[in-house]
Amino acid sequence: MFFCTNQTLPVCSLSARHTIDDHLLASPGGEPSLIPVYNLKAAITGKHLLKTIIPANLNPLTHHPPLPAALLLSLLHQNLVGRRKRGQREAAMSLIQTSLQQCPAATTAFSQFLPSPSSHSSTKLSVRFTVSCCLSSSPMTSVNGNIDMQSSDRNEIRLGLPSKGRMATDTLDLLNDCQLSVRQLNPRQYVADIPQLSNVEVWFQRPKDIVRKLVSGDLDLGIVGLDTVSEFGQGNEDLILVHDELAYGDCRLSLAIPKYGIFEKINSVKELAQMTQWTAEKPLRVTTGFTYLSRKFLRENGLQNVVFSTADGALEAAPAMGIADAIVDLVSSGITLKENNLKEIEGGVLLESQAVLVASKKSLLGRKGLLDITHEILERFEAHLRALGQFTVVANMRGSSAEEVSERILSQPSLSGLQGPTVSPVFRKIDGEVKADYYAIVICVSKKQLYKFVQQLRAIGGSGVLVSPLTYIFDEETPRWRQLLSKLGL
Ligand SMILES: Nc1ncnc2c1ncn2[C@@H]1O[C@H](COP(=O)(O)OP(=O)(O)OP(=O)(O)O)[C@@H](O)[C@H]1O
Ligand SMILES: O=P(O)(O)OC[C@H]1O[C@H](OP(=O)(O)OP(=O)(O)O)[C@H](O)[C@@H]1O
DSSP states (O other), X not given: OEEEEOSSSEEEEEEEEEOOHHHHHHSGGGOOXXXXXXXXXXXXXXXXXXXXXXOTTOOTTTOSSOOOSOEEEEEEEEEEEESOOHHHHHHHHHHHHHHHHTSHHHHHHHHHHOOOGGGOOSSEEEEEEEEEEEOSSOOOEEETTEEEOOGGGXXXXXXXXXXXXXXXXXXXXXXXHTTOOOBOSSTTOSEEEOTTSTTEEEEEEOHHHHHHHHHHTSOSEEEEEHHHXXXXXXXXXXXXXXESOOSOSOEEEEEEEESXXXXXXXXXXXXXXXXXTOOSSSOEEEEESOHHHHHHHHHHTTOOSEEXXXXXXXXXXXXXXXXXXXXXXXXXSSHHHHHTTEEEEEEEEEEEEOEEEEEEHHHHHHSTTHHHHHHHHHHHHHHHHHHHTEEEEEEEEEOSSHHHHHHHHHTSGGGSOSSOOEEEEEEEEETTEEEEEEEEEEEEEEGXXXXXXXXXXXXXXXXXXXXXXXXXXXXXXXXXXXXXXXHTTO
């Protein structure tokens, strides 16, 4: 990413590698279908495809007010190394050229950089673009090398999801289970949408970048582990937990020390802090990816003389390599610690973590439509997660009236379900007359309690028990929604 200037206008250039193979291959009959992608007129208003080539933190197409027509798409580098026939390549180039010619500024750039046809000799077609936008006013600033497009200017709501790692698949599964499937046109594309939620852009990012971008205002909502929010959010009050228990990504952030040597008899943080070894000259050496939380935790636990080092993974190797005395890392099964001769100690858990839905408070209060979208996502998550732990049980019970059957059921507190049983008569023809001497009961039962429930039901005359999974349980109003409104002062 780089900046350049022209004489009168501030110009920002972004470069992004983008392969056009997929668009070519996807088109019926192998004919290039580049016009929607590279037609600059369409690009200015049609946000859809140009997003493919624009990095997450700048979207000139959705910039509001709309950018002046001088959106400059310049073809910088062309590397034709694909399985393209010469005719197809030429057709593609001609389409690009036609499209670019619709923007006078772009035409110049294109003719400057268009490679000669003789260079189209390889077997895979890939093109690197630079997207430049010229602005008559300058809403862009450069902050630590990042471009700040005054993100509040955009109209879309942005949801950040983990692009890879442990959380990625489970997050998509959760959304899928809530009928909020993410539609990603190309696995290499970092932007996607959720057809059920209009005006929502999904941006795939590394978990820590999701938190950073929530803080910078480049994302509005995100799903990451609580550990990541706590470490990279660093207590920032703009970050609000909308749902703090999404029921996956369970792990704990723990301090661990070797089982051997000077630590053999150390079994608690208190004992670790009381060791006389740690001095200003020879401090406790801790390797962690969570320096913010670790520093706070160790200080609060009386460990003053500590130095930190970081690594991107496999931290458990650090003590055995002689690089560290202790580590602070995520643990779930504990196998990695065990296999590396390390142990957790009493009082050494910094944080219990699982996946959470987090939002920017500023966005919630300022971005049009975000509160409604957040409400919908929250309701769907809550309804799905509540249902996950429950079965619906339908059973028959002989009785003289619905009230009498209900009384029998309610006499057993564990049979009362969420609000109480639904009891309805089962009509049969008895001696030529339609009568109800059986009642069907419908109750929600915790999955863990199912067998005990069936036994109790039988004990009071239940029979023909049918058990089925539940998809959603929508409550009257989710307590988390009320909590969110109160955190926002609404
Ligand atoms: N062993 C584990 N068991 C369960 N959940 C874990 C475990 N390790 C990590 N997690 C959760 O998954 C999240 C992502 O972890 P992962 O290691 O995949 O991140 P990453 O994107 O590869 O991070 P990094 O950018 O540091 O490489 C963590 O923040 C945590 O919430
Ligand atoms: O308690 P366990 O079930 O053994 O899991 C713990 C390990 O899982 C995570 O690492 P990950 O596998 O994501 O690899 P990494 O070390 O490269 O981050 C974490 O950093 C631990 O190393």
